[in-house]
Amino acid sequence: MNRSRISILLFLFLAITLLDGHAQSGGKSLAEKLGFARDSKLLIVHADDVGVTHSVNAATIKALDTGLVNSASLMVPCPWFPEIADYAKSHPTVDFGLHLTLTSERVYYRWGPVASKDKVPSLIDENGYFHHDWAATTKINSNKLPVFIARDWFADHPYLESSLTSGDIVLDHTVTIAPSVPPEKWAEFYKTALKNLQPGVTELVIHLAFADDEMKAATRERDTWGAAWRQRDFDFFTSQKFRQLLQEQNIKLVTWRELAHAARQ
């Protein structure tokens, strides 16, 4: 996972305001706080990038309706944010968070900051859009925002663990598919990931859209996280096969909202 994708995966979850310390540094585990046994396999199926296009919105709403996808993050600066904000207002119990958005990574379809451009000159390019990407040396200052961090990342990024405070909550694992998986192995990758799911809370980060004209055009300069990729994710995560795997592997779905509630107890 490159630095750009990490920047895209920093989530600020609206529902979480105060979290009470390192779940596994003593006392109850996250799973136990949620009311499950310590060795339960708990899963958040989280749809990324909502608001970026109509296609992503439509696919995510349809997937949420199945109950198999149960969490999603919204990109506020994107042009289709008003559509999903309207949906969120009429569906107040859906597990939506905010997707911290500091890049505009595509070529033919772009956006800039919500803030006045004068106030955030380092975030924008010469055309006033967010930069396509960030340099590896860019410092991310999250302003004490509660962000999505998983213990899996500590080995590669030791500064994450050392910068944790008593106000932080940390997921146990995260899973997301990589560009190295060929399209025909897509379902197999997820099936294996679900069969090998470890105890604790895992966030599965997925990318939904329909491979329609809008999405193909918005992502046509490269295949990674493109229209076909997102259609494959949609197809798997709204399938009966996925529902059966959850049952067979005794995996329970949980939400960020439940985590926030449990952490406040």
Place this chain on the structure above:
Amino acid sequence: MNRSRISILLFLFLAITLLDGHAQSGGKSLAEKLGFARDSKLLIVHADDVGVTHSVNAATIKALDTGLVNSASLMVPCPWFPEIADYAKSHPTVDFGLHLTLTSERVYYRWGPVASKDKVPSLIDENGYFHHDWAATTKINSNKLPVFIARDWFADHPYLESSLTSGDIVLDHTVTIAPSVPPEKWAEFYKTALKNLQPGVTELVIHLAFADDEMKAATRERDTWGAAWRQRDFDFFTSQKFRQLLQEQNIKLVTWRELAHAARQ
């Protein structure tokens, strides 16, 4: 045509920098300057709102390829502007102008100014988007930009004629379809307009897109200038019927680029 649509129809044409006076106040008419007889019927078939969605871009490019639509205006602040700018760079002879864009008139899909928001506070709403519409009392100050004005408008808007200077060029007529025309009368309206076309230069302002998922979602709150409207325009203006009408009525297509060239002679 309400005030909002007029604001949308103010075009700044890149190709036109210096224009040499009232064409019909003496001397040669616009038609004559273009090398045609004074009573020639000349037509600009101009596609509006390019850049606003991918669907509008794709339909406009396809229509331009037929040669039957021969001019279009680009909305710079819109999210899909980079796609059409890329096309414009590789098609430098296409008759593109700039579409002065000071509103964001839809509900579920929106955009804001290119300028830093701090510098244009009167143009934006509480969410930082352009206003949906302008009040009838709003003053339009075009900063001496060359704008698309037709003599047809003088009766309803006398200030237009009185504010003309010797640097202004004025089209003879403009035609655009209105919401009062029912869908089944669409082709008949255009056929009648073409059969009754008056001598001089007329601009026919049309609105192209495909009635696909993106366009339906972007315009779903009302039918006016919506997905179905734009598909009907696309179907008529790329049809053999339209090509035949141009031939039968001896109507010649001209561009803003030709007007600018003629005006400089």
